[in-house]
Amino acid sequence: MATTAMLLVGGAAVTAAAEAPGQDETLAAAVFTAPTSISQNMAWTSGNGSTLLRLQEDGHLVLYYQGQPTYSYAGTWSKGSVAAFQEDGNFVVYDANGAAVFNGDGACINSGQSPIWNQAETMRLTDDGRHQFLNARGQVLCEFPL
Numbered sequence: 001m002a003t004t005a006m007l008l009v010g011g012a013a014v015t016a017a018a019e020a021p022g023q024d025e026t027l028a029a030a031v032f033t034a035p036t037s038i039s040q041n042m043a044w045t046s047g048n049g050s051t052l053l054r055l056q057e058d059g060h061l062v063l064y065y066q067g068q069p070t071y072s073y074a075g076t077w078s079k080g081s082v083a084a085f086q087e088d089g090n091f092v093v094y095d096a097n098g099a100a101v102f103n104g105d106g107a108c109i110n111s112g113q114s115p116i117w118n119q120a121e122t123m124r125l126t127d128d129g130r131h132q133f134l135n136a137r138g139q140v141l142c143e144f145p146l
Contacts, residue, residue, distance in 0.1 A: 032123045037084035046125040053131055055083045061093050061102065063144055065129030071145035075101045089120035091133065104133070108142035116141050 028047030038044060043054035052064040059080035063071035073080075073093060081096040091104030105117040120133035120141055132143040 029124045029126045032085060032125075033121070034085045034087045034089065034123070036123070037082050039082050040080070044123075044125055046127045048127045050127050051125045051129050051131075053083075053125055055080055055093070059095075063129070063131050070129055071131070073102050073144075074107070085120075085123045088118055089133070090117040091120075091123065104142070107144075107146065108133070111142075111146040113143070113146075114141040 030044065030046050032044060036044075038055050040055050040059060041057050043052045045052050050066050053061070054064060055061050055076075058078055060077040061073035061080050061083050062069050063073075076093050079095045079101040080093045083091070083093045085091050089105075092100050093102035095101050105115050109115050116133045119135050121136045122134045124130075124132045124134060126132065130143050130145075133141045135141055
Protein backbone atom coordinates (compact mmCIF):
# COMPACT_ATOMS: atom_id res chain seq x y z
CA MET A 1 0.00 0.00 0.00
CA ALA A 2 1.32 3.43 -0.92
CA THR A 3 1.85 6.11 1.69
CA THR A 4 1.23 9.65 0.50
CA ALA A 5 2.50 12.85 2.08
CA MET A 6 2.09 16.51 1.20
CA LEU A 7 5.34 18.46 1.51
CA LEU A 8 6.04 22.16 1.29
CA VAL A 9 9.22 22.69 -0.77
CA GLY A 10 10.35 26.23 -1.48
CA GLY A 11 6.80 27.52 -1.06
CA ALA A 12 5.33 24.94 -3.46
CA ALA A 13 3.29 21.92 -2.43
CA VAL A 14 4.73 18.62 -3.62
CA THR A 15 3.07 15.22 -3.29
CA ALA A 16 5.38 12.33 -2.48
CA ALA A 17 4.36 8.68 -2.49
CA ALA A 18 6.27 5.70 -1.16
CA GLU A 19 5.42 2.04 -1.25
CA ALA A 20 5.43 0.00 1.93
CA PRO A 21 8.60 -2.14 2.33
CA GLY A 22 8.56 -5.13 -0.01
CA GLN A 23 5.77 -3.70 -2.15
CA ASP A 24 7.84 -1.95 -4.78
CA GLU A 25 11.13 -3.21 -6.19
CA THR A 26 11.93 0.02 -8.06
CA LEU A 27 15.29 1.43 -7.11
CA ALA A 28 15.64 5.03 -6.11
CA ALA A 29 18.18 7.20 -7.87
CA ALA A 30 19.64 10.65 -7.54
CA VAL A 31 19.37 12.65 -10.77
CA PHE A 32 21.67 15.58 -11.51
CA THR A 33 21.31 18.17 -14.24
CA ALA A 34 24.20 20.12 -15.73
CA PRO A 35 26.10 22.06 -14.79
CA THR A 36 27.16 20.35 -11.58
CA SER A 37 30.61 19.68 -10.23
CA ILE A 38 32.52 18.46 -7.20
CA SER A 39 36.07 19.05 -6.05
CA GLN A 40 38.43 16.92 -3.99
CA ASN A 41 36.94 15.32 -0.88
CA MET A 42 33.39 15.72 -2.22
CA ALA A 43 30.90 13.22 -3.65
CA TRP A 44 27.59 12.77 -5.41
CA THR A 45 25.35 10.12 -3.79
CA SER A 46 22.40 7.98 -4.86
CA GLY A 47 18.93 8.27 -3.36
CA ASN A 48 19.58 5.98 -0.40
CA GLY A 49 23.31 6.70 -0.16
CA SER A 50 24.45 3.20 -1.17
CA THR A 51 26.22 4.50 -4.30
CA LEU A 52 28.82 7.22 -4.04
CA LEU A 53 30.84 8.91 -6.78
CA ARG A 54 33.71 10.46 -4.87
CA LEU A 55 36.60 12.64 -5.93
CA GLN A 56 39.04 11.61 -3.25
CA GLU A 57 41.59 13.82 -1.53
CA ASP A 58 44.30 12.22 -3.71
CA GLY A 59 42.47 13.33 -6.88
CA HIS A 60 41.22 9.84 -7.77
CA LEU A 61 37.57 9.62 -8.95
CA VAL A 62 36.09 6.38 -7.66
CA LEU A 63 32.60 4.84 -7.79
CA TYR A 64 31.62 3.09 -4.55
CA TYR A 65 28.75 0.71 -3.92
CA GLN A 66 27.87 -0.26 -0.37
CA GLY A 67 31.19 1.13 0.83
CA GLN A 68 33.33 -0.85 -1.63
CA PRO A 69 35.13 0.62 -4.66
CA THR A 70 33.62 -0.77 -7.86
CA TYR A 71 35.09 1.44 -10.58
CA SER A 72 38.17 3.62 -10.94
CA TYR A 73 38.02 6.42 -13.52
CA ALA A 74 41.21 6.07 -15.59
CA GLY A 75 43.77 8.86 -15.48
CA THR A 76 42.38 10.59 -12.40
CA TRP A 77 44.57 9.17 -9.63
CA SER A 78 46.76 11.92 -8.17
CA LYS A 79 45.51 14.33 -10.85
CA GLY A 80 41.80 15.06 -10.44
CA SER A 81 40.91 18.44 -9.01
CA VAL A 82 37.32 18.95 -10.26
CA ALA A 83 34.79 16.49 -11.71
CA ALA A 84 32.11 18.19 -13.82
CA PHE A 85 28.93 17.19 -15.62
CA GLN A 86 28.94 20.02 -18.14
CA GLU A 87 26.12 21.81 -19.95
CA ASP A 88 27.30 20.25 -23.23
CA GLY A 89 26.48 16.80 -21.77
CA ASN A 90 30.06 15.68 -21.30
CA PHE A 91 31.52 14.44 -18.01
CA VAL A 92 35.10 15.58 -17.48
CA VAL A 93 37.66 15.46 -14.69
CA TYR A 94 40.12 18.35 -14.72
CA ASP A 95 43.49 18.73 -13.01
CA ALA A 96 44.50 21.81 -11.00
CA ASN A 97 45.66 23.55 -14.21
CA GLY A 98 42.35 23.01 -16.00
CA ALA A 99 43.57 20.22 -18.29
CA ALA A 100 41.19 17.28 -18.82
CA VAL A 101 42.50 14.04 -17.29
CA PHE A 102 39.30 12.01 -17.91
CA ASN A 103 36.76 12.43 -20.71
CA GLY A 104 33.49 10.58 -20.16
CA ASP A 105 32.43 10.86 -23.80
CA GLY A 106 35.63 9.16 -24.97
CA ALA A 107 35.34 6.44 -22.32
CA CYS A 108 31.74 5.71 -23.37
CA ILE A 109 32.61 5.53 -27.07
CA ASN A 110 35.72 3.39 -26.44
CA SER A 111 33.60 0.88 -24.51
CA GLY A 112 31.07 0.57 -27.34
CA GLN A 113 28.38 2.67 -25.68
CA SER A 114 26.69 5.81 -27.00
CA PRO A 115 28.45 9.17 -26.90
CA ILE A 116 27.25 11.60 -24.24
CA TRP A 117 28.68 14.89 -25.56
CA ASN A 118 25.79 17.07 -26.82
CA GLN A 119 23.36 14.25 -25.94
CA ALA A 120 23.27 13.65 -22.17
CA GLU A 121 20.62 15.70 -20.38
CA THR A 122 20.98 14.18 -16.92
CA MET A 123 23.44 12.19 -14.83
CA ARG A 124 22.10 9.58 -12.44
CA LEU A 125 23.48 7.53 -9.56
CA THR A 126 21.35 4.46 -8.90
CA ASP A 127 20.98 2.66 -5.60
CA ASP A 128 22.34 -0.53 -7.19
CA GLY A 129 25.77 0.94 -7.95
CA ARG A 130 25.53 2.49 -11.41
CA HIS A 131 26.63 5.92 -12.71
CA GLN A 132 24.55 6.71 -15.77
CA PHE A 133 24.04 9.40 -18.39
CA LEU A 134 20.59 9.78 -19.95
CA ASN A 135 19.23 11.60 -23.00
CA ALA A 136 16.14 13.83 -23.01
CA ARG A 137 13.88 10.76 -23.47
CA GLY A 138 15.31 9.14 -20.32
CA GLN A 139 17.23 6.48 -22.24
CA VAL A 140 20.59 5.42 -20.83
CA LEU A 141 23.38 6.44 -23.22
CA CYS A 142 26.29 5.20 -21.14
CA GLU A 143 26.89 3.80 -17.70
CA PHE A 144 29.76 3.00 -15.39
CA PRO A 145 31.12 0.56 -14.40
CA LEU A 146 31.90 -0.14 -18.04
